[in-house]
Amino acid sequence: MSQALRVRAAGTGPAHARRPWPESWVAAAFIAPAALVVLFVVVVPLARAAWMSLFDISLVRPGDEPFVGLGNYIEQLTSGDFWAATWRALWFTVVSTGLELGLGLALALLMDQPLRFRWLLRTLVILPWALPTIVNALMWRWIDNAEYGALNALLTQLGILHSYQVWLSNSDLAMWMVILADVWKMTPLVAILLLAALQSVSPELVEAAKVDGATTLQALRHVLLPLIVPVILIVLVLRTMEAFKVFDIVWIMTGGGPANATQTIAIYAYQTAYQGYDFGRGAALGYLIALVIMVLAAVYLRLLGRLGRT
Amino acid sequence: MRRPRGRTLLALLAVATVLGACSGAATQAPGGGGQVTLHALFMKQAAYSDADVKAMTDAFTAANPGITVVPEYVGYDALHDKIVTDQVGGSGLYDIVLMDTPWPAEFVKANIVTDITDKIPADFKNGIFPSAWTAATYNGRYYGVPWINDTKFFFYNTKMFSEAGITSAPKTWDDVVADAKAIKQKGIVQYPIVASWKQVEAVICDWTQLAAVFGGANFLDAQGNATFNTGGGLGALQFMKSLLDQGLVNPASLGFIEDDVNSTMAAGQAAMALNWTYGYSVMNDPKQSKVAGQIAVVASPGEGNVATSGVNGGMSLAVTKSSKHPDQALQYALWIASEKSQEMDTANAFPMWKASFQNPEVTKANPAFFAAAQEQFANLVARPVVPYYTKLSNALQVAIQLALQGKESPKQALDDVAAKLPQLQQ
Numbered sequence: 001m002s003q004a005l006r007v008r009a010a011g012t013g014p015a016h017a018r019r020p021w022p023e024s025w026v027a028a029a030f031i032a033p034a035a036l037v038v039l040f041v042v043v044v045p046l047a048r049a050a051w052m053s054l055f056d057i058s059l060v061r062p063g064d065e066p067f068v069g070l071g072n073y074i075e076q077l078t079s080g081d082f083w084a085a086t087w088r089a090l091w092f093t094v095v096s097t098g099l100e101l102g103l104g105l106a107l108a109l110l111m112d113q114p115l116r117f118r119w120l121l122r123t124l125v126i127l128p129w130a131l132p133t134i135v136n137a138l139m140w141r142w143i144d145n146a147e148y149g150a151l152n153a154l155l156t157q158l159g160i161l162h163s164y165q166v167w168l169s170n171s172d173l174a175m176w177m178v179i180l181a182d183v184w185k186m187t188p189l190v191a192i193l194l195l196a197a198l199q200s201v202s203p204e205l206v207e208a209a210k211v212d213g214a215t216t217l218q219a220l221r222h223v224l225l226p227l228i229v230p231v232i233l234i235v236l237v238l239r240t241m242e243a244f245k246v247f248d249i250v251w252i253m254t255g256g257g258p259a260n261a262t263q264t265i266a267i268y269a270y271q272t273a274y275q276g277y278d279f280g281r282g283a284a285l286g287y288l289i290a291l292v293i294m295v296l297a298a299v300y301l302r303l304l305g306r307l308g309r310t
Numbered sequence: 311m312r313r314p315r316g317r318t319l320l321a322l323l324a325v326a327t328v329l330g331a332c333s334g335a336a337t338q339a340p341g342g343g344g345q346v347t348l349h350a351l352f353m354k355q356a357a358y359s360d361a362d363v364k365a366m367t368d369a370f371t372a373a374n375p376g377i378t379v380v381p382e383y384v385g386y387d388a389l390h391d392k393i394v395t396d397q398v399g400g401s402g403l404y405d406i407v408l409m410d411t412p413w414p415a416e417f418v419k420a421n422i423v424t425d426i427t428d429k430i431p432a433d434f435k436n437g438i439f440p441s442a443w444t445a446a447t448y449n450g451r452y453y454g455v456p457w458i459n460d461t462k463f464f465f466y467n468t469k470m471f472s473e474a475g476i477t478s479a480p481k482t483w484d485d486v487v488a489d490a491k492a493i494k495q496k497g498i499v500q501y502p503i504v505a506s507w508k509q510v511e512a513v514i515c516d517w518t519q520l521a522a523v524f525g526g527a528n529f530l531d532a533q534g535n536a537t538f539n540t541g542g543g544l545g546a547l548q549f550m551k552s553l554l555d556q557g558l559v560n561p562a563s564l565g566f567i568e569d570d571v572n573s574t575m576a577a578g579q580a581a582m583a584l585n586w587t588y589g590y591s592v593m594n595d596p597k598q599s600k601v602a603g604q605i606a607v608v609a610s611p612g613e614g615n616v617a618t619s620g621v622n623g624g625m626s627l628a629v630t631k632s633s634k635h636p637d638q639a640l641q642y643a644l645w646i647a648s649e650k651s652q653e654m655d656t657a658n659a660f661p662m663w664k665a666s667f668q669n670p671e672v673t674k675a676n677p678a679f680f681a682a683a684q685e686q687f688a689n690l691v692a693r694p695v696v697p698y699y700t701k702l703s704n705a706l707q708v709a710i711q712l713a714l715q716g717k718e719s720p721k722q723a724l725d726d727v728a729a730k731l732p733q734l735q736q
Contacts, residue, residue, distance in 0.1 A: 059398040060420035060697070146562035147574060163500075169508075169565030171715045257509035258564050259711035274391060276701055277398075 053284040059277035072284035082285075084260070085268035086292070092179060092250075092264055093243040099183045100239060101232070104190025109220075111191065112198045122195075129188035137252035140181035144168050144253075171261035174254050178262055182249055190235050197231035198224065230307060237300040241293050265289055346635050347378045348642055350406045350627075351392065354383035356568055356586040357458045357625070357659040365654060366646040373645075377638050386410075387510050387567075390700060397422040402632025405639040408457070409628040411692050412699040414448040419697045423628040424636055427452040437649065441690040442662040446626035448695065454626030455643040459662035461620030461686050462519050462584040463679075464611060465593060469604045470498050470581040479608045483523065483549065486582065486611055490558040493581050501560035503553060504580035506568045507714060509707045515621045516584055517710060518693055520546035522619035523612055527691040534696070534735065536728035538706070539721065547713050547720040554714060564714055576600060584610060586623060588658040590679060609682040620686040621693070624662070660687075701734040702727075 021029075053072055057065045076082045111122055128136070143150045144167040155161040167177045201224060209219040225232075247266040250256065256263040256271065263271075269289060273282025352363055360383055367379045382404075384392055393407045398420055409417060417423045430452050438456050446454035464486075466479060474492045490502035506512040521527040521538075524545030529538035537543070553559040560580060562570075571583045572592040576599035583589070596602040609618040627643035629636050645651060652661035653672050660683050666672045673680040694702065709723040718726070 059394060060416055062398060062421055146560075146565070147577070147579060166561045166564065169562055171711070171717060254565075255509065257708075257711060259509065259715050259717060260708050261715075271704070274395070275704065277394060 049283040049286060052280055053287055055280045057278070057280040057283075059279060065280075068280070072281050073288065076281065076284055076288060081268065082265075082288075085263050085265045088175070088262065089244050089246065089264040089266070092175065092182075092246060093240055096179045096182045096186070096243050097236065097239045099179070100187045100190045101235065103183065103187045104194055104235070105232075107187065107191035108194035108198055111195050125188050125191055127188070128185050129192075131185065133185065133248045134252055136181060136185045137249045140177070140184070141168065141253050144177050168254055169258050171257075171259045174258060174261045178250050178253050181253060182243070182246070185249075186239065190239065193231060193235050194228060197228040201227045230304065233300060233304050233307065237297060237304075240296055240300070244293055244296065245289055265292075345378055346376060346638050347380060348405045348633075348635060348639055349403050350379055350381045350639075350642070351389070351396075351404045352381055352383050352408050353386045353389045353625075355386040356588050356623075357460050359588075359658055362655050362658060363646075366651050367642075369651065369654075370642055370645045374638075374641070377642065379642060393417075393422065394420065397630055397632055402630070404630055405633035405635060406627055406629055406643055409445060409454050409626050411445040411622050411624050412695050412703070414446065414453050414628075415695045415697045416699055417628065418448050418451075418453060421631055423453045424631055424633070425451050425453060426455075426629060426640060429640055430455070431644070434644070434647075437664060438662045439664060439687055441622055441687055441692075442624045442626075444622055444690075444692045444695070445624040446628075454628040455640070455647045456624060456662050457627045457643070457647045458623070458625040458659055459687065460586050460623035460625075460659060461683075461690055462515060462586055462610060462623065463590070463607050463620075463682060463686065464582065464584055464609065465575065465589055465605050465607050466582040467575070467578070467580075467601055467604050468606050469601070470502075473498055474581075479606065480582075480611050482613050483520075483611050484613065487553070487556075487558065490553075490582070491556070494558065499579055499581055501557065501579075502581040503559045503563075504566065504571050504574040504583045505550075505559055505563040506566050506571050506585070507550070507559075507563045507710070508565050508567050509711045510567060511703060511707075512567050513707055513710055514693060514703050515623065517543070517546050517550070517706075518691060519584065519610060519619055519621040520549060522621075522689070522691040523614075523616045524549060527619075527621075530694050530696065534731075536731050539724035539728045544720055544724055547710060547724065550710075551714055551716075551720055564711065572598075575605065576602075587660060587679075587683070590676075591657040607679050607682055609685045618686055618689050620690045622690040624690075696735075698735050702731075705730060705734060 020026075054067060054069055055065045056068045056071070107125060111118060111125065115121065131139070146152065146164055146166040146169065149167070151167065152161065152164040156164065165173070168174050205223055205227070206219050209223045210216075214222065245266045246264055247270065250262050250264055250267055251270075254262045256267040265285075266289065269282060269285035272278050272285055276282075350367075352358075352360070354360055358366075360381070363381055363383075367381060371377060371379060389408060390410070390413065393404070393409075395401075396403055407423075409423065414423070434455070439459055442456035442459040443452075445458075446452055446456050464480070470493055471479075471489065474489070474496050476489050476492060480486045480489055486503070493499060493502040505516055507516065518527050518529075521529075521542035523542075525542035527542050529536070529543055531537050550559075554561060554563075560566075560574065562574075566574070568585055568589070571580075571585050572589050574580045575583050575589075575593045576595075578600045590605065590607050593599050593605040594602050599605075610620055612618045627647065629639045629643065633639050647662070649661065649663040649666060652659075652663060653666055653669070656666075656672060656675050660666075660680070661672065667680060667684050693699070696702065705727045706724075709718075709727045712718045713720040713723040717723075
């Protein structure tokens with residue numbers, strides 16, 4: 001027994017000395033260091049950002065930071081640029097998530113079949129996802145290059161295109177090319193998650209349906225899919241929230257251009273905060289993005305909850 | 311358990327998002343003991359190469375053994391952000407930074423650069439081209455030492471020109487259009503002209519250079535009102551759009567920066583282009599170019615009574631407010647900007663010293679290019695030096711892209727920026 005405890009024991013009596021700390025105290029003591037770290041790297045910056053969002057703070061105008069209340073929020077919510085960027089992000093989210101889910105499901109069903117080289121297929125499918133996003137974006141920028149990109153070479157050699165297309169510098173095509181790159185990278189993740197769900201379904205269920213006269217499509221529609229709906233929803237939640245705040249792949253491929261055609265809400269926030277040096281407006285935008293994602297998450301969680309009850 | 315878990319997830323997501331959008335970083339580099347260490351920030355995109363900077367720096371440190379210089383290089387489009395975040399964000403690592411022509415007003419207002427008016431030697435003030443000082447001065451005070459004197463020249467492929475039966479270099483933009491049509495009709499290349507018109511500063515430089523020819527490049531009047539949506543600014547944008555509509559400019563130019571212009575010319579896929587000085591050595595370098603030896607340079611074409619024009623691409627070296635060794639930093643800037651240092655290698659950038667152009671030992675490297683440079687340096691136009699330049703430039707880049715993409719008319723696109731001007735000036 002240490003000197004400190006002996007002193008304490010002397011002061012409080014032997015019965016108290018033996019009594020251990022309540023379990024909750026021990027837990028608190030163990031959690032305290034991590035909680036402190038979280039406090040300083042998460043809670044404090046969050047609070048500071050919230051505070052900053054109420055001021056007109058410009059990095060290039062030091063010392064002049066008037067309080068504007070909710071002015072930054074109102075300004076954004078009434079700004080055409082903000083809504084244009086929000087719609088672009090939503091468009092990116094809906095199209096890329098939809099394609100990833102459709103293709104991912106098809107791939108998962110294929111990989112679930114007893115094919116001869118299934119292990120090879122599964123390895124190959126996961127490769128795009130294993131690439132860092134930055135590398136993927138750079139790779140697609142080269143593929144889409146108008147002068148010496150592989151896409152133009154392939155499409156002209158197949159006779160589909162007669163002359164080279166300017167993929168990334170055309171404001172009508174640029175967003176589609178970014179979506180293509182994102183789908184190429186993220187479909188494998190969706191496929192692997194859905195494959196895991198499919199494998200947890202007992203094969204007897206499908207076989208029983210077939211014995212009862214169901215076609216393969218009917219068995220898929222009425223037996224397999226309902227059983228993996230929870231996983232599909234989780235994939236949707238994850239991908240939607242990720243896609244809505246997409247930044248890196250867009251930034252590397254197009255920088256938000258041409259003519260802002262790929263300026264999603266996260267790019268808009270970055271440009272406001274770090275290129276316009278408007279940290280007050282930037283902080284307000286950060287909170288608005290978080291709000292949209294929270295609304296999306298709440299909708300999905302409600303759906304999941306309803307599903308759990310049924 | 312489901313609901314609380316959901317809430318935790320939501321909270322975590324909110325935290326991650328807001329952190330991602332709002333966080334900043336600050337580090338502080340320790341200073342040296344007896345030895346002084348200077349951190350210098352340069353760009354790696356045009357003008358002097360990192361090898362040039364190293365040669366100049368090595369000569370300086372050999373003569374000043376007590377000073378170590380650590381140069382760092384970033385692409386042009388990251389340079390401004392890096393300077394501002396380093397200085398105003400609180401890290402204050404750099405002692406000396408490269409400052410572009412339109413930035414002094416903003417940097418002075420943001421308290422980033424040091425006033426060195428009383429420390430500039432008289433021979434610098436008298437010996438350097440007046441246009442080079444635009445990148446170093448604001449309201450009559452000196453905040454930098456001019457280091458790069460650059461503008462965009464007109465490069466053309468002599469072999470393609472002679473194949474098309476063209477016997478002389480174009481003197482006007484009308485000539486350029488006629489020559490480009492001839493080259494296209496003969497099927498020598500699909501798109502005779504290539505340009506750096508990406509939604510970055512590069513497109514503003516081309517637009518400014520053209521505006522000076524098509525009616526003037528004074529983009530703001532004395533009261534700060536927009537004039538870029540009339541006269542030269544509008545004329546230049548309409549001309550750029552017409553080149554695209556006629557299929558004379560490679561449409562990929564809308565995503566190109568200066569390096570892409572060099573590589574397209576070097577691959578023999580274009581016959582003419584505007585680019586900075588360094589383009590000449592890249593396009594004529596047998597290691598990088600299929601058309602080495604075929605690329606000639608002349609002063610940028612004019613139109614009507616304007617003989618030629620050039621965007622002021624000058625840059626200066628500014629001592630930062632955060633520097634612990636401002637005297638040594640200035641000493642280094644003056645050294646690498648000296649006439650002797652600038653004459654070491656003129657392949658990537660011209661000296662800013664008037665005397666260098668009269669020195670046959672220097673001009674013998676490329677007499678025709680020196681002649682074109684001297685003609686253009688006398689006709690430089692600057693982008694507006696206003697504290698809100700970055701915001702103005704970003705808005706104009708988008709407007710120019712909208713017009714070139716055919717989403718809005720040139721007039722409409724520029725009028726929209728003019729209408730937003732009070733907001734940008736805030």
